[in-house]
Amino acid sequence: MWSDAEVTNVIVDGNRAVGVRTADGIEINARKVVASTVSVEQTFLEFVDPGDIPEEFAHKVKTEVAHKDWSLFSVHLAMQEFPEYTAAGVRSRREPGVGGEPGHRVDRSARCGLEDDPRADSVEPRPNAAVNSLYDPDRRPPGYSTGLLRQFAPFALADGGEGAWDSMGRWYGQKCIDAWRRYAPNVTDDAIVDWSVFTPHDIARKLPNMVKGDWMMGEISLANMLDQRPLPELGQFRTPIEGLYMAGSTQHPHGFITFGPGYNALQVIAEDLDIDKWWARI
Numbered sequence: 001m002w003s004d005a006e007v008t009n010v011i012v013d014g015n016r017a018v019g020v021r022t023a024d025g026i027e028i029n030a031r032k033v034v035a036s037t038v039s040v041e042q043t044f045l046e047f048v049d050p051g052d053i054p055e056e057f058a059h060k061v062k063t064e065v066a067h068k069d070w071s072l073f074s075v076h077l078a079m080q081e082f083p084e085y086t087a088a089g090v091r092s093r094r095e096p097g098v099g100g101e102p103g104h105r106v107d108r109s110a111r112c113g114l115e116d117d118p119r120a121d122s123v124e125p126r127p128n129a130a131v132n133s134l135y136d137p138d139r140r141p142p143g144y145s146t147g148l149l150r151q152f153a154p155f156a157l158a159d160g161g162e163g164a165w166d167s168m169g170r171w172y173g174q175k176c177i178d179a180w181r182r183y184a185p186n187v188t189d190d191a192i193v194d195w196s197v198f199t200p201h202d203i204a205r206k207l208p209n210m211v212k213g214d215w216m217m218g219e220i221s222l223a224n225m226l227d228q229r230p231l232p233e234l235g236q237f238r239t240p241i242e243g244l245y246m247a248g249s250t251q252h253p254h255g256f257i258t259f260g261p262g263y264n265a266l267q268v269i270a271e272d273l274d275i276d277k278w279w280a281r282i
Ligand SMILES: Cc1cc2nc3c(=O)[nH]c(=O)nc-3n(C[C@H](O)[C@H](O)[C@H](O)COP(=O)(O)OP(=O)(O)OC[C@H]3O[C@@H](n4cnc5c(N)ncnc54)[C@H](O)[C@@H]3O)c2cc1C
Pocket: 005, 006, 007, 008, 037, 038, 072, 074, 203, 206, 207, 208, 209, 215, 216, 217, 247, 248, 249, 250, 254, 255, 256, 257, 258
């Protein structure tokens, strides 16, 4: 069993996927199938030789697999305090979105900074704030807590592209903390032990399967749902190459619904291999 190995190729023999090759040149033979949980682009434009898939299908992968142009900006905090929200008067166990003032439209608040450049003075972040150590004390030593701020953010900035996040990430993270602090004033600099950011650019760098930082692994739209996701040709989890399946969040239902795509792919693979489904159907 291999883990942490970078796959570079799906080995195809006579239109059948028979294994994978890693960046170290190791070839791993598939006993039955190859299941890909990375992006459609990686699978069909990088891993598979162009001659192994129909030209028309390759063209569709290049032109019709859609990704949204916005992603997530996160701030991770180690703290010595649990936030105390002025509005609640007590330690809140809720996960608020901060900065949504009366009269703001919720969707507009959540999408703040997407239509406009987040660097503009007029754009204030309104992150979602989570203190997961309230629910899971194992995440922190006694007396400490964790914090996670998440803000929808453009993947590429109008000026500087996605690379601009590298120089402005820390600055924008501070703006998110400041926004939180307005509602939880005890989250002072002294209360914060340390913090770091994970920008949309970081997502794409760490997870090449999340093209443009797309954590849904494909835009969710009416044209890209159910058996049309991510392309009609792939909607049944099978691919133009026999024995090669798509099993990650490129597939129905989509990212954010943990285990859903893999479970669905498993049903199809089991049917094709004539395996008794010993697990309870959901
Ligand atoms: C910042 C952030 C916050 C999120 N928050 C939530 C949340 O609160 N709730 C929620 O439900 N979902 C959330 N998501 C979405 C969730 O993480 C994804 O929907 C889910 O991880 C997708 O699962 P997957 O198995 O399809 O892909 P992944 O979990 O990304 O797994 C694919 C794996 O393939 C690996 N890989 C890529 N290329 C190669 C290669 N060439 N060779 C070998 N391995 C490779 C990647 O390193 C990765 O480990 C969040 C995502 C991000 C980025």
